[in-house]
Amino acid sequence: AQRVTQPEKLLSVFKGAPVELKCNYSYSGSPELFWYVQYSRQRLQLLLRHISRESIKGFTADLNKGETSFHLKKPFAQEEDSAMYYCALSPTGFQKLVFGTGTRLLVSP
Amino acid sequence: DAGVTQSPTHLIKTRGQQVTLRCSPISGHKSVSWYQQVLGQGPQFIFQYYEKEERGRGNFPDRFSARQFPNYSSELNVNALLLGDSALYLCASSWGGSGANVLTFGAGSRLTVL
Numbered sequence: 007a008q009r010v011t012q013p014e015k016l017l018s019v020f021k022g023a024p025v026e027l028k029c030n031y032s033y034s035g036s037p038e039l040f041w042y043v044q045y046s047r048q049r050l051q052l053l054l055r056h057i058s059r060e061s062i063k064g065f066t067a068d069l070n071k072g073e074t075s076f077h078l079k080k081p082f083a084q085e086e087d088s089a090m091y092y093c094a095l096s097p098t099g100f101q102k103l104v105f106g107t108g109t110r111l112l113v114s115p
Numbered sequence: 116d117a118g119v120t121q122s123p124t125h126l127i128k129t130r131g132q133q134v135t136l137r138c139s140p141i142s143g144h145k146s147v148s149w150y151q152q153v154l155g156q157g158p159q160f161i162f163q164y165y166e167k168e169e170r171g172r173g174n175f176p177d178r179f180s181a182r183q184f185p186n187y188s189s190e191l192n193v194n195a196l197l198l199g200d201s202a203l204y205l206c207a208s209s210w211g212g213s214g215a216n217v218l219t220f221g222a223g224s225r226l227t228v229l
Binding site: 052099 | 118146148150155156157158159160163165170171173205209212213216217218219220221222223
């Protein structure tokens, strides 16, 4: 079965604090993993993908195959980071995305 | 480029009716996917079409159908609507049909079934 679990519905932090949004996945093969973000009144958009191994807006995510995790991290949260974050996997050879239920990040001043 | 455009943006139907949702991909994109997002949940895959052929289907009943036209636009049809079909329906497009291609999402069509 293909499943993505985001255990936190809401994560509330203060500006400048570190952030870690958790994502665990279940898939027998080697999936592609993504983080999508939806800012208020905006469309769902790609934040980063594991094969790119890049940092976007200060966010990074490392794939841990042993723990089947793909946690999203940022060392110093900004108020503009407040948004809904979705972790997703794409099974090998397919374009479909399997999304988690999302985590709302709220960064307070 | 206007991005992925969907219509209508909002619509209200009653149980048993049929609905057609439309999607225009980004110019040059040949793949279109449809997702259903129920309130409080992540998007759930319904269909993928690439070069006018169905490439994938999610776990949805046969009441859901879709097609892609020669200009790569797409329609999603839902027959015999149920209250549980109330959701935001998202369309996404990409240049190619493989998992390596990044999806660009539209703003969605919000369907309310009464």
